[in-house]
Amino acid sequence: MPSFTPEVLFHIFSLNITNSLLTALIVFFFVSIFIIITGINIRKNRLSKLQLATELIYEGLAGNIRDIIGKPSNTLISFVITFFIMILSSNWFGLLPFVPSVGLVENHTQETHSVNIVKDVKASATDLEYVESHDLSFISCVKERNCVINLSTLKIQKVSHMLHLFRAPTADVSFTLTLAVLSIIGITIIGIGTHGFSYFKKFFDFSGPIQAFVGILELISEISKIISFTFRLFGNIYAGEVLIFVMTSLTYGIATIPFILLEFFVGFIQAFVFFLLTTVFMSLAMAHH
Amino acid sequence: MDAEAARFLGKALAIGLGALGPGLGIGILSGKALEAIGRNPEAEGKIRTTMILAIAFAEAIAIYALVVSFTI
Numbered sequence: 001m002p003s004f005t006p007e008v009l010f011h012i013f014s015l016n017i018t019n020s021l022l023t024a025l026i027v028f029f030f031v032s033i034f035i036i037i038t039g040i041n042i043r044k045n046r047l048s049k050l051q052l053a054t055e056l057i058y059e060g061l062a063g064n065i066r067d068i069i070g071k072p073s074n075t076l077i078s079f080v081i082t083f084f085i086m087i088l089s090s091n092w093f094g095l096l097p098f099v100p101s102v103g104l105v106e107n108h109t110q111e112t113h114s115v116n117i118v119k120d121v122k123a124s125a126t127d128l129e130y131v132e133s134h135d136l137s138f139i140s141c142v143k144e145r146n147c148v149i150n151l152s153t154l155k156i157q158k159v160s161h162m163l164h165l166f167r168a169p170t171a172d173v174s175f176t177l178t179l180a181v182l183s184i185i186g187i188t189i190i191g192i193g194t195h196g197f198s199y200f201k202k203f204f205d206f207s208g209p210i211q212a213f214v215g216i217l218e219l220i221s222e223i224s225k226i227i228s229f230t231f232r233l234f235g236n237i238y239a240g241e242v243l244i245f246v247m248t249s250l251t252y253g254i255a256t257i258p259f260i261l262l263e264f265f266v267g268f269i270q271a272f273v274f275f276l277l278t279t280v281f282m283s284l285a286m287a288h289h
Numbered sequence: 290m291d292a293e294a295a296r297f298l299g300k301a302l303a304i305g306l307g308a309l310g311p312g313l314g315i316g317i318l319s320g321k322a323l324e325a326i327g328r329n330p331e332a333e334g335k336i337r338t339t340m341i342l343a344i345a346f347a348e349a350i351a352i353y354a355l356v357v358s359f360t361i
Contacts, residue, residue, distance in 0.1 A: 231349075238356075269341060273345045
């Protein structure tokens with residue numbers, strides 16, 4: 001079963017480098033390389049397939065944004081599309097075949113104590129010697145050679161545990177929480193940009209008791225937006241990992257492929273939902289109230 | 290009933306009851322979307338996009354229940 005929390009690979013001072021952080025950095029690296037190469041090609045006025053693909057993605061998403069917000073600024077469009085591309089590539093990176101299988105196998109020993117109490121045995125000399133040499137037991141002899149031996153044996157088992165090198169970054173609560181908080185910060189900035197600091201009158205309005213109560217409700221809904229953003233994305237991707245694991249172990253891998261295709265679809269839908277919700281909340285923050 | 294049994298029951302109830310509502314919701318949503326497509330076949334693309342979005346919202350509630358059932 002995929003673990004609920006990411007595994008810690010190593011520490012840099014007190015910073016835990018988890019496998020999801022490592023994968024996020026790899027995804028960042030590849031996406032940046034892709035965008036930089038496309039940018040260089042555009043500057044050189046060279047029409048390439050990369051440019052065509054990038055423009056296809058950009059125009060499709062920007063059209064969606066224009067449907068919701070009439071005339072969005074370029075900053076808004078790039079901010080929201082960055083969310084989409086990062087979430088989509090993170091979701092899809094987690095479905096690559098080496099992600100659940102590559103890892104470091106750690107052998108560590110597990111110690112289990114078991115206590116055997118043997119009563120009324122005629123302890124032979126070798127037993128007593130063994131017991132004394134291992135310093136593990138307590139012997140009380142009632143009579144000569146009629147002993148109660150409290151033999152606690154120490155079992156040492158070798159347990160191998162796999163430390164996964166990669167994990168889908170969106171299957172980590174801290175990553176999705178960061179994205180959700182960033183999204184809310186972006187929404188607030190857009191609100192301040194259109195209304196100035198009177199945007200906060202939405203939350204702290206003391207002109208009357210009803211307005212004050214509505215302000216509290218708005219504040220709660222802002223917090224619940226963060227929570228629902230976080231757990232919608234995290235839950236979907238983590239549930240996908242568990243689903244693929246369960247299907248693989250149930251059917252020995254025969255029925256896994258359709259579920260992996262389903263997870264590709266779910267990954268796209270979730271990235272799109274995150275993107276669209278951020279846009280809708282931004283348009284709400286820009287609206288008059 | 291010992292604590293471990295209660296934990297397993299809690300897990301099963303959390304996901305079982307949590308999947309009930311979203312299941313109904315997704316069914317109603319797709320039914321209405323199909324009706325809409327039947328009435329206005331030209332708008333199929335737009336209706337499908339909106340339907341998938343709404344289904345994702347309904348599904349998210351089941352996912353919350355799943356997360357809760359894993360953390361119990």
